[in-house]
Amino acid sequence: MVVDENALLSRLAVSLAIGLLIGLERGWRSRDEDDHLRTAGLRTFALSGLLGGVTGLIGQQQGTTLIGLVFLGYSAAFAAFHWLEARAERNFSVTSVVAGMSTFMLGVLAVVGDLSAAIAGAVAMAVLLAMREQLHRWVASLSWAEIRSGLTLLAMTFLLLPILPNRTIDPWDAINPYIIWLLTILIAAVSFSGYVAIRIFGDRLGVMMAAVCGGLASSTATTMTLAELVRQHPESRNLLAAGILTAGLVMVARVAIVASALNPMLLQSLLLPLLSGGFVLAVGAGLMLVFSRGTSQQPVLKIANPLEMASALKMAALLTSVMLAAHLLQRYFGDAGVLATAGLSGMADVDAIVISMARMAMGAVDPALAAQAILLATAVNTLVKSVLAAAAGDGKLGLLVALVSVVAVAAGAVTALG
Structure with missing residues (x-):
């Protein structure tokens, strides 16, 4: 199978960029928290997007079952650490967990699927996360x-x-x-x-x-x-x-x-x-x-x-x-x-x-x-x-x-x- 290395690297770069985009919003929102006292920030979400891209690449060669297994393991680990943070801070929001899972899957999509759809999904998710207060006010009105x-x-x-x-x-x-x-x-x-x-x-x-x-x-x-x-x-x-x-x-x-x-x-x-x-x-x-x-x-x-x-x-x-x-x-x-x-x-x-x-x-x-x-x-x-x-x-x-x-x-x- 002929592999276009430039196209592959471009798609992996998009996976990383998706994680950086979501991580920027999540990291800014938790910027006042001390290091090592938060589940995920800029680097974690960036790595999540890249992990999704690498998983998608390997899944193309080894079978799509691998993508599902890695996604389940990633989700379990992310949720476990978020649960520890939530128990310590009594914060019951699950938004970061869903955002992490979505970042991983968008990273996969950027490599194995429609690149434009992955980018559009990432932008839409970043906007939704950034507009939390406005959306809550709108619903309340x-x-x-x-x-x-x-x-x-x-x-x-x-x-x-x-x-x-x-x-x-x-x-x-x-x-x-x-x-x-x-x-x-x-x-x-x-x-x-x-x-x-x-x-x-x-x-x-x-x-x-x-x-x-x-x-x-x-x-x-x-x-x-x-x-x-x-x-x-x-x-x-x-x-x-x-x-x-x-x-x-x-x-x-x-x-x-x-x-x-x-x-x-x-x-x-x-x-x-x-x-x-x-x-x-x-x-x-x-x-x-x-x-x-x-x-x-x-x-x-x-x-x-x-x-x-x-x-x-x-x-x-x-x-x-x-x-x-x-x-x-x-x-x-x-x-x-x-x-x-x-x-x-x-x-x-x-x-x-x-x-x-x-x-x-x-x-x-x-x-x-x-x-x-x-x-x-x-x-x-x-x-x-x-x-x-x-x-x-x-x-x-x-x-x-x-x-x-x-x-x-x-x-x-x-x-x-x-």
């Missing part, structure tokens, strides 16, 4: 009801997806239950990231950060909340307008990401119009921010948990309705029916029409028409926010948002038509 709703929905998803029919079940060949539920969970996960950010930072969020996180979760709800503040803080109208425009900007970015992720063919048609419209929103928000006066009151965003069963079912129902309406209206009214569906859908939500058009552009409708429908829904939703700002806040706020929104829509339209 969520209520049990929120965690339970997410776990329930995830459990139902993994139980439902295997049994849902992955085919259309309606006479019009439009509704695929498997795809609808899968896309519902994906869009709920995107919204949940913004929701979690809001719950974690709470009243520490300023208006602009609340607009960013809120725009990721629900730009409509964020617009309503910020607009309501203008009644108590009319002097902060420009700042609140900047926040509303920022939430709209995040919505535009979200449309581009979701649409291109589901159907990369749409990116070419969507990129320039969304970029030009988003640029105008960003400039408008920046100008409003320059002329703004701060408010001492932080916005309390009232956004429902996207992973709650009721929220997920509503999204699934909306997605089903939009898909069915788009198919039927296209059948009877052609392209105009699709655009009408997009315009009506955009008055309430853009996610459903974006997902529907991205799916339909794979064969049911022309990709150019799908892109036009997405842009139309985004434009309508952007303009509707100025109406919401006027209704929930006051006419002056609505006018400020409307002026920038109209220019943004016009810029996107010119780019799309040109």
Whole structure:
């Protein structure tokens, strides 16, 4: 068997580097402890990674059983020494033991398996270990009801997806239950990231950060909340307008990401119009921010948990309705029916029409028409926010948002038509 010594040495070096990376984090965390009074630090984890790499190399020649035996012996020895340390310090954390076992196996993977996967796993593990305090705070900031709703929905998803029919079940060949539920969970996960950010930072969020996180979760709800503040803080109208425009900007970015992720063919048609419209929103928000006066009151965003069963079912129902309406209206009214569906859908939500058009552009409708429908829904939703700002806040706020929104829509339209 021909052995590439350079490749072999490179893989062993990666095994050692993986151990050094994990050892750096573990050693820094226990830096205040005296030498010889801690189970493992920088050197131990570095040697663990290298040991995994050497074991993997020998296992390739002598059989994979050797890797399992060495791993069991390593784990037993590491756990025994950690138990002695834990008994002396009354520290019952098992994180270092799991980290040591993982370092060993990643060292093995770096030699016998996918090198990129081993490196990515090591980086992910180092980040998780380094973010211990932040992760604990994040978990503590969520209520049990929120965690339970997410776990329930995830459990139902993994139980439902295997049994849902992955085919259309309606006479019009439009509704695929498997795809609808899968896309519902994906869009709920995107919204949940913004929701979690809001719950974690709470009243520490300023208006602009609340607009960013809120725009990721629900730009409509964020617009309503910020607009309501203008009644108590009319002097902060420009700042609140900047926040509303920022939430709209995040919505535009979200449309581009979701649409291109589901159907990369749409990116070419969507990129320039969304970029030009988003640029105008960003400039408008920046100008409003320059002329703004701060408010001492932080916005309390009232956004429902996207992973709650009721929220997920509503999204699934909306997605089903939009898909069915788009198919039927296209059948009877052609392209105009699709655009009408997009315009009506955009008055309430853009996610459903974006997902529907991205799916339909794979064969049911022309990709150019799908892109036009997405842009139309985004434009309508952007303009509707100025109406919401006027209704929930006051006419002056609505006018400020409307002026920038109209220019943004016009810029996107010119780019799309040109």
